[in-house]
Amino acid sequence: MSSFKGLDLFGSGPHRFRLGLRRQRLLPEFLVTGSDNRTQFKSLPIGNEELSVEVTGRLVGADDGAVWSLLDAIEAQTSLTPTWAPGVLDTGRGQSWGDIFLVELETAGPFDRGRVVSVGYRVYFQRVEGSFA
Amino acid sequence: MLVLDATKVSFAGSGLGGARLIAVDRVAATELVSFSDDGPHVVFADVPQQRVTLKLVRRLPTGTLDGPEPGDEGALSFETAVGRTDGSRSSVSAQAVVTKVQHGVTREGVEQTISFVAVSSAGATDPVSVTALS
Numbered sequence: 001m002s003s004f005k006g007l008d009l010f011g012s013g014p015h016r017f018r019l020g021l022r023r024q025r026l027l028p029e030f031l032v033t034g035s036d037n038r039t040q041f042k043s044l045p046i047g048n049e050e051l052s053v054e055v056t057g058r059l060v061g062a063d064d065g066a067v068w069s070l071l072d073a074i075e076a077q078t079s080l081t082p083t084w085a086p087g088v089l090d091t092g093r094g095q096s097w098g099d100i101f102l103v104e105l106e107t108a109g110p111f112d113r114g115r116v117v118s119v120g121y122r123v124y125f126q127r128v129e130g131s132f133a
Numbered sequence: 134m135l136v137l138d139a140t141k142v143s144f145a146g147s148g149l150g151g152a153r154l155i156a157v158d159r160v161a162a163t164e165l166v167s168f169s170d171d172g173p174h175v176v177f178a179d180v181p182q183q184r185v186t187l188k189l190v191r192r193l194p195t196g197t198l199d200g201p202e203p204g205d206e207g208a209l210s211f212e213t214a215v216g217r218t219d220g221s222r223s224s225v226s227a228q229a230v231v232t233k234v235q236h237g238v239t240r241e242g243v244e245q246t247i248s249f250v251a252v253s254s255a256g257a258t259d260p261v262s263v264t265a266l267s
Contacts, residue, residue: 014167015169015170057167112181114182118181
């Protein structure tokens with residue numbers, strides 16, 4: 001079972017994990033040094049991209065209320081109040097990422113009402129390396 | 134649903150005699166199919182949108198200059214009895230919109246095929262109702 005901070009946020013339906021972009025971030029040198037060298041563009045490495053993970057899937061419930069409750073539980077993790085805190089994101093398949101924040105929740109479309117009620121979603125997690133209050 | 138013995142066929146209040154068959158087809162308009170990280174197989178499937186269509190095939194004794202046209206809406210209704218007995222008669226009705234009217238010539242004569250899409254009074258209600266008559 002996958003989890004975030006030990007919570008089963010995605011288990012009502014199918015979901016998949018995708019590692020975000022991993023790279024060395026580069027900035028134009030002139031932005032950092034003020035150099036006015038116009039003959040050769042130069043870049044400076046400024047650090048690793050912050051780790052990010054995307055979860056896409058479908059929340060499934062018996063009725064609209066059940067699906068809204070599932071969405072609310074995820075949305076609560078994006079809120080600054082009472083505390084926006086990082087946690088461990090565990091795929092349930094042997095991979096986990098610690099100290100990661102749940103940053104975004106977006107539904108993929110309207111609710112679908114067939115045999116069950118369901119809605120597609122995308123959730124974005126990111127490590128925030130900077131300190132903040 | 135396939136009805137080979139439809140009687141009292143009418144659409145929008147007008148009788149449609151000579152019915153040979155009426156087919157009620159149900160097709161998914163939207164299929165939801167999802168996979169997981171666990172393997173190659175579908176782990177979730179649902180049909181949140183479906184299209185119910187009806188096709189009436191009837192024999193025309195003579196040529197005709199009028200009749201239903203695409204876009205016409207009304208109640209399509211008929212009665213059916215398995216084996217043409219009164220033992221299990223049912224009345225079937227659906228609010229429907231004509232989508233196609235076609236004609237063909239067979240060895241038995243002229244056939245008219247009218248296609249409909251059934252319209253639900255509310256999205257959750259089955260547009261086709263079947264009522265037992267006996």
